[in-house]
Amino acid sequence: MSANQLLIGLFVVAIFTSCNIREPKVITVNGEIPSGAMGKTLHHEHLLVDFIGADSTGYHRWNRDSVVEKVLPYLIEIKEMGYKTLIECTPAYLGRDPELLKILSKKSGIQLITNTGYYSAVNAKFLPEHAFTETASQLAERWIDEARNGIEETGVYPGFIKIAVERGPLEEINRKVVEAACMAHKETGLTIMSHTGLAEPAFEQIKILEEYGIHPSAFIWTHAHNEKDIDKHFEAAALGSWIAFDNFNPDRTERFVDFAQQMKKHGFLKNMLFSHDAGWYKPGEPGGGSFRGFTDIENILIPALRDAGLSQQDVHQLFVTNPAKAFQVSKRLQ
Ligand SMILES: [Zn+2]
Numbered sequence: 402m403s404a405n406q407l408l409i410g411l412f413v414v415a416i417f418t419s420c421n422i423r424e425p426k427v428i429t430v431n432g433e434i435p436s437g438a439m440g441k442t443l444h445h446e447h448l449l450v451d452f453i454g455a456d457s458t459g460y461h462r463w464n465r466d467s468v469v470e471k472v473l474p475y476l477i478e479i480k481e482m483g484y485k486t487l488i489e490c491t492p493a494y495l496g497r498d499p500e501l502l503k504i505l506s507k508k509s510g511i512q513l514i515t516n517t518g519y520y521s522a523v524n525a526k527f528l529p530e531h532a533f534t535e536t537a538s539q540l541a542e543r544w545i546d547e548a549r550n551g552i553e554e555t556g557v558y559p560g561f562i563k564i565a566v567e568r569g570p571l572e573e574i575n576r577k578v579v580e581a582a583c584m585a586h587k588e589t590g591l592t593i594m595s596h597t598g599l600a601e602p603a604f605e606q607i608k609i610l611e612e613y614g615i616h617p618s619a620f621i622w623t624h625a626h627n628e629k630d631i632d633k634h635f636e637a638a639a640l641g642s643w644i645a646f647d648n649f650n651p652d653r654t655e656r657f658v659d660f661a662q663q664m665k666k667h668g669f670l671k672n673m674l675f676s677h678d679a680g681w682y683k684p685g686e687p688g689g690g691s692f693r694g695f696t697d698i699e700n701i702l703i704p705a706l707r708d709a710g711l712s713q714q715d716v717h718q719l720f721v722t723n724p725a726k727a728f729q730v731s732k733r734l735q
């Protein structure tokens with residue numbers, strides 16, 4: 402090999418390496434994939450939720466085979482509609498089960514993403530004891546450990562940070578969880594999805610992110626449809642935050658369509674996320690109780706969006722481009 406050939410070879414290797422470094426990734430229960438491989442995505446759903454409380458929940462509460470038997474058809478159903486990824490938003494102490502998700506992903510062919518973090522809403526019923534005594538940085542250490550070493554011994558890594566707060570002003574325990582999420586984001590680059598609802602706690606959290614030097618694009622304002630003042634949505638979107646209308650059901654078609662039209666008009670389609678917040682195999686109920694499938698968006702909302710004048714490209718933005726960007730692993734610092 403001549404010196405020239407060697408140089409060209411090195412140059413090619415360098416280009417490949419730099420492309421790889423720059424290619425954004427997301428983390429599924431089966432490992433990293435390029436964010437561009439997420440495809441059509443439902444960004445906020447649940448396969449199993451256990452409401453019994455942090456002091457009593459655990460893997461003994463459900464039988465994985467029974468859950469798989471019940472839930473698998475619902476995943477196959479959306480696979481056949483062209484969906485490739487479902488983001489499973491059940492946090493630890495509320496029924497998160499990485500082993501179950503691995504099995505369901507493998508059997509269905511749907512890419513699943515799980516999370517780290519704690520849910521401090523509902524009077525802290527879903528917080529483990531140590532969340533009350535440890536500092537924000539100790540909690541962050543636990544979540545960073547999951548991001549670095551996997552969740553328990555499962556070999557599954559979290560793809561985002563899921564937290565939950567009560568309505569504002571934030572109580573101390575809520576603020577601690579938000580600060581822990583900020584610290585974990587700065588170490589891991591995982592996006593912070595926060596069960597929030599109204600504007601007041603949303604802006605309080607965005608302010609905390611900013612205090613930690615984190616750009617609002619690392620924050621998903623979850624259940625933003627509970628806030629009726631659309632100016633607040635515009636305001637948060639203008640800062641760069643993600644605005645999630647994530648609890649679609651057919652009764653809400655008009656509201657979701659109107660929201661999409663308004664956001665588009667103001668140039669904020671790029672900040673929006675839609676999902677059902679559906680599913681929910683419920684341990685403790687006979688047969689897991691009633692399970693809500695994930696097809697209303699495809700069957701009802703998307704046709705309604707198209708009828709209202711949104712283009713195919715807009716729909717692609719909402720269900721492909723935006724989730725891929727929202728969940729890509731990157732430290733978003735100010
Ligand atoms: Zn949810």
